[in-house]
Amino acid sequence: MPHAHEAGWAHADGALRGPSWLREPVDPNALVDHLWSLTATKEDGVLTIGGVAMTDLARDHGTPAYVLDEADFRSRARAFREAFADYDVYYAGKAFLCSSVVGWVAEEGLSIDVCSDGELTVALRAGFDPARIGYHGNNKTYAELRRALEAGVGRVIVDSVDEIARLERLAAEGLTARVMVRVTAGVEAHTHEYIATAHEDQKFGFSITGGDAMEAVRRLQAAAGIELLGLHSHIGSQIFDTSGFEVAARRVLALHARISEELGVDLPELDLGGGFGIAYTTQDDPSEPAQLATEMTKIVEHECRALDVAVPRLSIEPGRAIVGPSTCTLYEVGTVKEVALDGGARRTYVSVDGGMSDNIRTALYDADYSCTLASRGSDAPPVLGRVVGKHCEAGDIVVKDEFVPGDIAAGDLLAVPGTGAYCRSMASNYNHALRPPVIAVRDGVARTVVRRETVEDLLSTDVGVESNS
Ligand SMILES: Cc1ncc(COP(=O)(O)O)c(C=O)c1O
Numbered sequence: 293m294p295h296a297h298e299a300g301w302a303h304a305d306g307a308l309r310g311p312s313w314l315r316e317p318v319d320p321n322a323l324v325d326h327l328w329s330l331t332a333t334k335e336d337g338v339l340t341i342g343g344v345a346m347t348d349l350a351r352d353h354g355t356p357a358y359v360l361d362e363a364d365f366r367s368r369a370r371a372f373r374e375a376f377a378d379y380d381v382y383y384a385g386k387a388f389l390c391s392s393v394v395g396w397v398a399e400e401g402l403s404i405d406v407c408s409d410g411e412l413t414v415a416l417r418a419g420f421d422p423a424r425i426g427y428h429g430n431n432k433t434y435a436e437l438r439r440a441l442e443a444g445v446g447r448v449i450v451d452s453v454d455e456i457a458r459l460e461r462l463a464a465e466g467l468t469a470r471v472m473v474r475v476t477a478g479v480e481a482h483t484h485e486y487i488a489t490a491h492e493d494q495k496f497g498f499s500i501t502g503g504d505a506m507e508a509v510r511r512l513q514a515a516a517g518i519e520l521l522g523l524h525s526h527i528g529s530q531i532f533d534t535s536g537f538e539v540a541a542r543r544v545l546a547l548h549a550r551i552s553e554e555l556g557v558d559l560p561e562l563d564l565g566g567g568f569g570i571a572y573t574t575q576d577d578p579s580e581p582a583q584l585a586t587e588m589t590k591i592v593e594h595e596c597r598a599l600d601v602a603v604p605r606l607s608i609e610p611g612r613a614i615v616g617p618s619t620c621t622l623y624e625v626g627t628v629k630e631v632a633l634d635g636g637a638r639r640t641y642v643s644v645d646g647g648m649s650d651n652i653r654t655a656l657y658d659a660d661y662s663c664t665l666a667s668r669g670s671d672a673p674p675v676l677g678r679v680v681g682k683h684c685e686a687g688d689i690v691v692k693d694e695f696v697p698g699d700i701a702a703g704d705l706l707a708v709p710g711t712g713a714y715c716r717s718m719a720s721n722y723n724h725a726l727r728p729p730v731i732a733v734r735d736g737v738a739r740t741v742v743r744r745e746t747v748e749d750l751l752s753t754d755v756g757v758e759s760n761s
């Protein structure tokens with residue numbers, strides 16, 4: 293995808309036209325539907341979600357704030373549940389997890405995938421059935437594994453030989469473990485390098501080609517107190533092209549069949565991971581859950597037939613595709629600055645009251661986002677804007693390129709869609725920023741599900757001034 297700094301931007305009249313994919317200025321008085329959550333509308337320029345006007349939400353809860361459309365979250369969870377009716381659907385909590393979300397996931401009939409002791413704690417404290425929790429992680433400690441097994445976690449996804457040894461020790465101590473083996477299928481998924489996970493040269497899983505996966509299976513199969521459920525493959529995140537899933541499924545099922553042949557064991561389950569992409573800009577065209585289900589089931593059934601093995605119980609782990617589109621971040625504009633670029637073109641820098649501390653994805657993955665004016669309409673001619681934060685970092689960019697009304701000014705509210713996944717969950721206190729709240733909206737009511745951090749929260753970990761005397 294071409295990026296902002298690429299050639300072909302500046303036009304003879306000095307106006308910026310944007311990267312080639314951002315051809316037409318978006319209408320500031322309307323929404324590009326597929327980028328926004330289910331209940332989002334614009335009336336007289338005011339963005340309303342879940343029946344709550346963003347002007348009211350900003351007044352009552354302040355900015356920046358993540359605004360979570362509960363109906364949208366639930367409908368996406370339900371869509372996966374229904375489309376993948378014969379599968380177990382694990383919501384990947386790393387995308388975003390809080391107690392309310394745990395409750396919604398339970399009510400919509402999904403299971404949960406956690407990848408840390410912290411996520412496990414949130415799920416358990418919110419009363420989630422431990423038998424429906426899958427526990428991931430490439431470096432789970434003995435203590436963490438013990439806690440998970442004692443809690444009755446339904447499955448542990450084993451990631452290393454060290455972890456097998458820890459589980460054997462725990463089994464010898466009388467605990468039982470139901471496990472899956474995370475394998476690397478050797479697939480180069482078409483996504484950012486940092487979020488691809490099935491190529492060989494990275495930290496997750498056991499290599500199929502190198503023989504490590506088979507070795508792990510043998511050892512776990514032989515261990516008393518450990519029940520091996522099956523293989524697990526996750527090829528990466530924000531993936532649109534199902535060919536990566538297809539290649540991975542073929543390789544993982546070949547191993548599954550080999551296990552059946554060589555060890556005489558028909559593993560009952562198979563997890564195909566998550567990673568389904570969502571729309572961040574008008575350029576993204578994600579598949580619906582029903583289409584994904586049809587394609588993935590076809591691939592698996594075809595391979596199983598060819599390998600002459602029974603189709604195992606399948607599971608998937610979508611995170612982003614459920615929570616990502618449900619949320620937008622609401623900011624207030626603080627300063628607006630027009631900058632002259634080489635060639636006479638100009639770019640409008642719109643500084644908002646958040647930034648890389650509430651959305652690191654742009655800086656980390658070169659991610660693209662879009663935005664809209666949320667507090668009023670405007671007929672001013674659009675200018676090409678760049679939405680930046682207030683951190684002490686030139687790379688503190690939230691939206692690299694988007695058209696904004698030429699009269700955008702301090703005090704305006706700006707909303708960035710698609711920030712439900714990996715934004716609050718990856719938020720930081722850089723520059724001692726206070727992490728924003730998550731405000732759930734539904735049926736005209738806004739309620740805090742994660743409160744805004746306070747200065748006291750920040751200071752609570754600082755031991756204070758030490759006395760030199
Ligand atoms: C093992 C595993 N499962 C599921 C997910 C969820 O991925 P996504 O949010 O892209 O669906 C991830 C994250 O990439 C993961 O590492």
Ligand SMILES: N[C@@H](CCCC[NH3+])C(=O)O
Nearest residue numbers: 386487529530653713714
């Ligand atoms: N955090 C990443 C995805 C990695 C998911 C976890 N394996 C993102 O924002 O896209």
